[in-house]
Amino acid sequence: MSRMLRRLGEGVSNRALVALGLVFAALLLAPLVSNGYVLSVLIIALYYAYAGQAWNVMMGFCGQLSLGHSLYVGVAAYAAAIFFVKWNVPPVIGMFAAIAVAMAFGAVIGFLAFRFSVSGVYFALLTIAFAEFTRIGFDHFTWAGGSGGFFLKVEDRAADLITLRGPPIMFYYVMLALTALAFLFCRMLTQSRVGYYWFAIREDQEAAQALGINVFRYKMLAVIVSSGMTSLAGVFFAFYYNNLFPEQIFSMARSIELILGPIIGGLGTLFGPILGAFVLTVLADLVTEVLVFTGYDIPGVKQVFYGLCLAVVVIWLPLGIWPPLKRRLGLEGRS
């Protein structure tokens, strides 16, 4: 355990550790000074931070571009919700089924792609295709509500972590815990042999193979880990919103929303997905608020803000916001 902790902190400056602690403490205390609205925005930000972190494993670490991650969110959301509604299995148990289903989907996609050397843009198209036909499948899956939607009974009760029924503050802390755990898990992965293999595959697959790395196995592992992590975002989604519609949860737009955070924050970095999600969600809402306050009520300004962020990052900050910010703040690791 102590060895693991030591490895987690390896190469991290004291200043970075303090900064990380402060950020975590601020997030821990945020509900004390937040109203319902701010809390709901923070929950969305954490949701995207977590899901972005999960996607980052596949793209940021291993270089496999998935544009259909809404698939894993969707199937896991449906799995956990169906277990709960149809058979009274609480999500604390149902989430294992959700993880298994999402991983199975990930494994099938990965196997088909990597076994038949589908890569790059074609791999991205394959992930979109899977998300799309799963959406169409669920549209016709009347046992799960079809395109008419699947609904969880909304209950007004005290926080219950077993059944994930409770007030928004409970969901906030659940999401915060998931984001923190995902951050630590990803840190652990990047410090492990698996992580180094992934980086090698990302940088040059042929060279990695020539060095003896089993590329197929480690790419499969990346897809399975990423889909398993993403599935928990789906479980959260189902129990927080209490209604699932295939056209919303499996949509291409949702997949894009999930990946914007890591792209803007910094692909392949640990803090990038979190920073990106907060920039997009919290700052975008703040921009809307400021504009409304100054007398400009412009519908769609948030989407324009997203576009501008993406343009700025693509043109001037190709590595994302986090790497240069980290340098500026003097948080770079010890060599």
Added chain:
Amino acid sequence: MSSKSRDQKSAGAGLVDRRSALAGIAAGTAAAVAPFNIVKAQAKVLKIGVILPRSGVQAFFGQSCAKGAEIAEEVLRQVGYDQKFEILNADFESNVDVARSRAERLINDGAHVLVGPFDSGAAMAIAQVTEQKRVPFVCNIAAVPQLTEQGYKFVFRIFPTSVDLVRNGLLGFKDVFAATGKTPQTAVFMHINDTFGQANKAAIDKLFPAANMPFKILDTIAYDPAARDLSVEVAKAKATNADLLMVVSRLNDAILLVREMVKQRWEPMGIMSPGSPGMYEAQFFQTLGKYSDYAVSVVPWYNPTTKLSALVGSAFNKKFPKDSLVGNIFNVGFTFESIMVAVDAFKRAGTTDPVALADAIRQTDLANRLMIGGPIKFDAKGQNMNVGSAVLQNFNQRPSVVFPKEAAEAAPVFPVPGWSQRA
């Protein structure tokens, strides 16, 4: 009312200097994080939070609904409501996640009642917030039955459920057949396979066997909402040789469907919808021209012969001179009526206390309506019990009411002329 209309905002528009911008950021941040900024119940101005998809894929419909909110002050004053109310606008960007946080935002800003949102998923998300905060929510448009089946105490819907829509739709079909003396023996049912289409299909499956309809359904054909081509589906429908095409559509697919029917020269006795949008909308007429004529839609609609509709028409034309009321009436009508329900409850309750307002909304009995139907009254679940539908048939590229008789503008035509016989 001190409604923050778009005009007022643009009047104050101009370049913002750095100091103003910083002040704005500070104030925006402060406003956003101010804990539990709930206006006291004794307030004399009713704050109505209108939450709509004013951007994103549903922007067209959200902005159309918003017009109903913008004319509400002028019209309501003319019909005797002198209560002060303020509209707080929120855009949920056609995104369910955002709908929830925007509802929270409106309540934090002091909204005493919420109105919206033209989307079933968003309505379900908003209802959870309003129920938790105990703030009344008057749903303008959303047909998902579950909204009023969750046991909510603060949710009210003036829009019909899909079951009511279809029930009225099938009755409207019979009116047309009886009036024209021509009855189809068979039909093929085509529907969009989305939330709305699926709910309508379920309602048809449930109601059709007991409705004693004169025709039988030979086949049911579902198509994807994202479909860009319906040639296969239309060919399949044509192959059934059905007398009637019964359709549950939205706008784009309704256009695709008719185009394909013209292309394949399929001329059934008529195209009839038992309660879906698409075939009475401005874009349908603009795109299809003469081929848009004679399609029948049985939908909730306004009664063009009442005094209230004349007032709404006049206010609408004044405020939006370049727009057409008929092209927006479905969205404008239900949004306007939702606001009328809120203001009427405020008038009777004499307070903005949300619980008292919810009680007053529950006792609503509004006979002076814009839309066709009996007085607005809510059942124990919060569902409006008196939602009527009009039978619309397109003539000269505009929808005309053919039933009910008291609101009729034209007589129905059935069977309809073939594609080549249209002027």
